[in-house]
Amino acid sequence: MTLQDSLLGFAALAALITVIPGTDTALVLRYTLSQGRRHAYMAAFGMISGAFVWGAAAATGVSALLTVSTVAYDVLRFAGAAYMLWLGVSLWRASFARKDGTTDDGGQPLRGLPHLSYEPLGRTWAKGLVSNLLNPKYGMFCIAVIPQFLVPGVPPVWMGLMLTVVSNVEAVVWFIVIVAAAHLFRKWLEGPAFRRWIDRVTGTVLGAFGVAAVLEARHAA
Template sequence: MPETQQVLMFMLAGVLLNLTPGPDVLYIVNQSLRGGVRRGLVAAWGVTAGCFVHVAAAALGLGAVLATSADAFNLIKWMGAAYLLWMGGRLLWRTSPSPGDSAMAHQQSGMAHSGQHGDVLASKEESGLLAVFFGAFATNALNPKVVLFFLAFVPQFIPAQAPDPTWSFVLLGCLFNLNSLLVCMGWALAASWLAHRAQGMQRVMHHIDRLAGLLFVGFGLKLALTDAPSH
């Protein structure tokens, strides 16, 4: 097992890395700004669930396959790039909300506490949160660079004399994901706090969607142009 000092260093490095904005953070912030802190937190949980896929893949040796097989890497890479480009396109072509939409949203919110209308709206909200979760999950899980990051970063903190390196890897990977979840939730809370204090937020969100769309397209193109690891 890693020593206490190594674990603390690992946690500090993990927090600093998770504070760096990327596609995951962008997705969380966008959801929190548009739909409130609840959607942002659900997005944070989805991103963390995607990270656990990479930890499991790396621990089981699938990450090594991605690191050594150009075909496997490129398959996941193109899937991830296509998804990011699709996300960017949706944001770029999203229409700006009209004042009537806002009034209707408030009216529906008031109806949510009465009878059948409340049940319908609750069902729509639940399905919307599921879509947010799986969207965040896909944003992370379809990025092969994440599993390669785990392969490159985590082993540095596993002692050479560790009796079971695989379990040490899993432990550190889970610890990293816990740090990641806390930081991602912080991004969601911060974005929601900002949204409640911005004036004319609907108009601002229209421009934020365009900016987020451009960034997602940029991330998608960057991933598409990433070469498979040399071996």
Template sequence: MDLVTVPFLLTCLAIALVPGPTVAVIIDQSLRAGRGAGLATIAGNTSGLFLWAVASVLGLTALVRTSEIAFVALKFVGAVYLCWLGVQSLRRSRRHEGDLPTARRRERGLLASYRAGVLANLSNPKAAALYLALLPQFIPAQESVPYATAVLAAAQMTISSLWYAALVVVVSAVRRFLARPRVRARIDQISGLVLVGLGLRMITLGRAAT
């Protein structure tokens, strides 16, 4: 039976197109450190989705959906992390790069971007709800749950990664025109305010939003 249907693909595309914490973090990393950092952030986000898929098979995402304590804890962690990223961006707008060698700075930056993608995804209760509420709706009753989850999750990850990669390419192209220190400082300020705003918004996130 064909698991990856047109309605499923359209649903995944619609979810990917909706701006949220993941998009904000990817854009922030791309503007700050270029295309490589943006792609590393996407890889981190995909790793987080993989972990949520495994948790979905094991039934762990149900805990987030049914336990108020787990939901609030995850929401709080996500909000704190987004605010921390925002504050870091605001602080970065006030200082210049250090004297760290370019190769080491790039390597450290890619690892930091990957980590940012992972943490932004794992601390987002919407990601947990996605694999709990969305995927099961497209799994036939007679189908193996682990196999169907793997197939559908792979399709969803592919769609989101392709869309985010296209976004990174566009942002990277624009970044070339925004390389002046004063402009970059303004970009960091805007990114910081957006991330802090998203973090504060996550605090007010209710179950209806997931």
């Protein structure tokens, strides 16, 4: 796998993960509709800051693991591939279970968003940061996916940081789209049909990546 192939492949996967409606999307929508674009962008910036911390931590951990044991690294790759397969199946199951009035991943309904009292922008950033740092799913995703996209000859830490930058750039674009289109496409974004479609497409891609990762890890072993 070349550096370009790795970045493009990861960009495609990260783009699908980014657009899954969840706590980050719900929080940005809440701030957009209740306090305006500045607070929405600040919350998004906090989430992106947290995502960079997760990515850097995952890259550093993978680098340390490679230094200690190649066997442990292979185990991590298999575990990451299994996690992607499990996540893909879970998304498909969730897509059939969703009905009107279901909640997002954070347990908060997307319809009837509560009004948020005005707060300082610094606090809004902190809420976005903490929301991401306390989300173990994102950390597990980083740990599971980064090893699958390492390129021979490129230090794992630097490769992990490059992948994190790619995902954060996509997140910035996605949050800008959410803020800009919140009012125009409100009913569409909140609709269960949209969430079912996203779940199924993302689940299929994650499952395919998981199968490919298992086959590649077995071949390398």
